[in-house]
Amino acid sequence: MAKKSNDTFSPEMKRILKIFGIGSLVFVLIMSFFNERRANNSGKEESPMRISDADRLYFKNVRAPYYDIENRKDAKMTIYRYGKRAKTEEVVSVGLSILLNRVKDEAYIFVESTSGEFPIKIRWTNLEDKSKNGELVFEGGDKYSHLAFVEEFYPLILENTLLELWHEDRYIPILEGEVGKDALRITINDYNKLINNSINLNGTPQDR
Known part of the structure; x- marks a missing residue:
């Protein structure tokens, strides 16, 4: 009987495959932004995500x-991820990025799962009440769905809130320190300014 081949991967190879897989998933999700409602070509409708040259x-x-x-x-996009975010691959959390569309002169905010898992389920509890x-x-x-989620999520990261993400059949705490929440708040605030304050947000995070 032939000896069974060793098909196991080294830890480094598993890490590379994981990064490649998540990167591919992010690209597919970005492209799904444009599998949306037909654009109005009449020129009369102004996109809320359009940005000016000055902005x-x-x-x-x-x-x-x-x-x-x-x-x-x-x-045909440039992706911006806040530099002081948690970058360790082992940290399971939720991240945000800003996408600049060079063709349409638009900017989008994009919700990312660092584990690559969707749907994203977040349980929250206000620790003061x-x-x-x-x-x-x-x-x-699409881009409107991502924006709607961010508008709903933003007030929770301003408050003293316990946030837990559903991952591998259980809820795990996320964004427990200020660094993680700051990265999200600042990204949202920068995006809000980029599209000239089209989002109605409560609170103004510091720019740093």
């Missing part, structure tokens, strides 16, 4: 240096 220049010259930048020529609690579920979708 783009401000973001690129003043805010972009605080971000890690990824150019995706295949999608535990009667205030609930759950957010994000299935993914």
Whole structure:
């Protein structure tokens, strides 16, 4: 009987495959942004995500240096991820990125799962008033779906809130320190300024 081949991977190879898999998933999700409602070609409807030259220049010259930048020529986009976010692959959490569409002169905010898992299920409890609690579920979708989730999620990261993410059949705490929450708050605030305050947000995080 032939000896069974050893098909196990080394820890380093598993890490590389994991990063490649999550990167591929992120690209597919980005492309799904545009599998959406038909655009109005009449020229009468102004996109709420359209950015002016002045706002783009401000973001690129003043805010972009605080971000890690990824150019995706295949999608004709530039992706900005806040530089002080938690970057360790072993940390399971929720992240945000800003996407600049070079073709349409638009900017989008994009919800990322560091584990690559969707849907994203977050259970939350206000630690100052535990009667205030609930759950957010994000299935993914187009740019409007991502924006709607961010608008709902933003107030929770401003408050003293316990956030737990559903991962591998259980809830685990996420964003327990200020670093993780700051990365999300600042990204949302920068995006809000980039699209000229089209999002109605409560509170103003510091720019740092």
